Amino acid sequence: MKCRSRQYLALGALSALTLALAACGGGSSNPSTETAAPSAAADPSAAKPKVDFGPNVLIFDPGMDPAAIQTQVDIVYSQQHANQFGPNRYALMFKPGTYPVDVNVGFYTHVIGLGSSPDDVQVNDLHVEADWLNASQDATQNFWRSAENLSVQHPANVSPYPVRWAVSQAAPMRRVHIKGDAFLSSPWCGWSSGGFMADTLIDGQINSCSQQQWFSRNDEWTSWVGGVWNMVFVGVQNAPAAGTWPTSPYTVVAQTPVMREKPFLTIDGNGNYSVFVPALNANTTGTTWHGHAAAGTSLPISQFYIAKENVDTAKTINAALAKGLNLIFTPGVYHLTDTIRVTRADTVVLGLGVATLEADTGLDAMDVADVDGVKISGLLFEAGTTSSPALLKVGSSVTGVSHAADPICLYDIYARIGGQIAGKAHTAVEINANNVIGDDFWLWRADHGDIGLTTTGWTVNPAANGLVVNGDNVTMYGLAVEHFEQFQTLWNGNGGSVYFYQSEEPYDVPNQAAWMNGTENGYPSYKVADTVTTHKAFGVGIYGFNFVTTDRTVSLANAIEAPQQPGVSFTNLVTVALDGNSLISNVINNTGGSNIGQNGAVASYP
Incomplete structure (x- = not known):
């Protein structure tokens, strides 16, 4: 996003809302x-x-x-x-x-x-x-x-x-x-x-x-x-x-x-809650529900552990997951002193109200095992003041395991380093598993925060990379990654696909010497590793905005770098200097022109 202000308004506490609701x-x-309170004539044992x-x-x-x-x-x-x-x-x-x-x-x-x-x-x-x-x-x-x-x-x-x-x-x-x-x-x-x-x-x-x-x-x-x-x-x-x-x-x-569309809560006519898990589909157009019933499976609420702010910890949550339960995070901020570990295939983790997992002790906030069909949705991963290796890690290492028949799916996944606190992390999200589907990511090293607090700055909220993909055949729909100090996205796996990419390079580079990728000026936002032979991306927008406050000569050599391979292709690329300055010298691999007073653009590459 283009930051135009740093306004913040402190509002009432939850206790005030609770009293008002009463x-x-x-x-x-x-x-x-x-609760289902039975009538006098009803059998109390039948109560839900x-x-x-x-x-x-x-x-x-x-x-x-x-x-x-x-x-x-x-x-x-x-x-x-x-x-x-x-x-x-x-x-x-x-x-x-x-x-x-x-x-x-x-x-x-x-x-x-x-x-x-x-x-x-x-x-x-x-x-x-x-x-x-x-x-x-x-x-x-x-x-x-x-x-x-x-x-x-x-x-x-x-x-x-x-x-x-x-x-x-x-x-x-x-x-x-x-x-x-x-x-x-x-x-x-x-x-x-x-x-x-x-x-x-x-x-x-x-x-x-x-x-x-x-x-x-x-x-x-x-x-x-x-x-x-x-x-x-x-x-x-x-x-x-x-x-x-x-x-x-x-x-x-x-x-x-x-x-596979995001799982969602439902209630039936008898007051029974369940979570509907939509079916996996291929080569689709239009909605899953208009004019026909959506295909999928309902999981009763009894198969879910319902976590609550200020009640549950990583220990209680991991205990529930170890029992084979799925998980619902109710709205709140969860301060974690250990990593939440999702290890069972087909586990559903559903976040409500932008439930926030804060890694307080320098560990990963959540690790997902290299197993079939896990679904994670609706979570904001927050970096604590002690640097974490990653906030969300999917698969502990690269394996040859295929999840094509039952992909791991990640929906509405957000990461925040800085802004609310002076958070630190090396990487926001690391994906090592194969056949992962991502649907709506915003990974953000904060460029602004609460007025009156120092929560952002080159050394205040450091974070190297936003997204690192090491697994094969990973698909991303709607990927936004902003302001990290090295690669916004580093893609090491084969068979990757990205449909829409939005990125801003860091605003706060102190000088060119602090932002060098070897002998090259700056780090490309979107880096596909030299070892990759197959990769495709559609609709890639990368933006710059006054990288520094004191040295306006800082520049970026390439917004995108990728190997020149027959199986690597990019369609519709654009760079924009949001403040009108010359910031990005080339769109991709030393081609596409700079954005001096205009947008750099490439319709297809190669």
């Missing part, structure tokens, strides 16, 4: 604790067991007073509106039904419909506004929030504007049905800098407006307008015509080669 009516002060998602999950029923629901939603939003680096995390869950409420989504807020189809839950409005940073039109810091599995009616009297989803990184929309048009910025086309949408239906037109880059996968809409630098569409119905790059910023891939 006074709202329409539910208890702990609305996420659900209690499901406790903790105090940071608010569960709404269509029988509740809409005004009480609106009050609760508004209280959460008032806390999270500008709370960019605060500790509070929330999930708002809606049981199947219709809700005449307006859901404004702030930081660390996860909006969830609990039906089997998005159309089982309908709200009046669902939106993210560009109304807190700078001149009320800047969405370049609208991070860490999400919505999934519901529909939006958006009647005419709700707003004079279409649904607004004015976001940048780490703000996915999944399995949503918008019954009308949608904007991906403020209605005035203010600044916005990247986003992710998947398995979503827009009945009308979608307007990207000012979005500098965007990734859409397996979506459906009537039409699309807008685009700035790098807009990528994979398996999308009615994607815009590709045109001539870079005059047309569109990259269109007709089918999604391989994908």
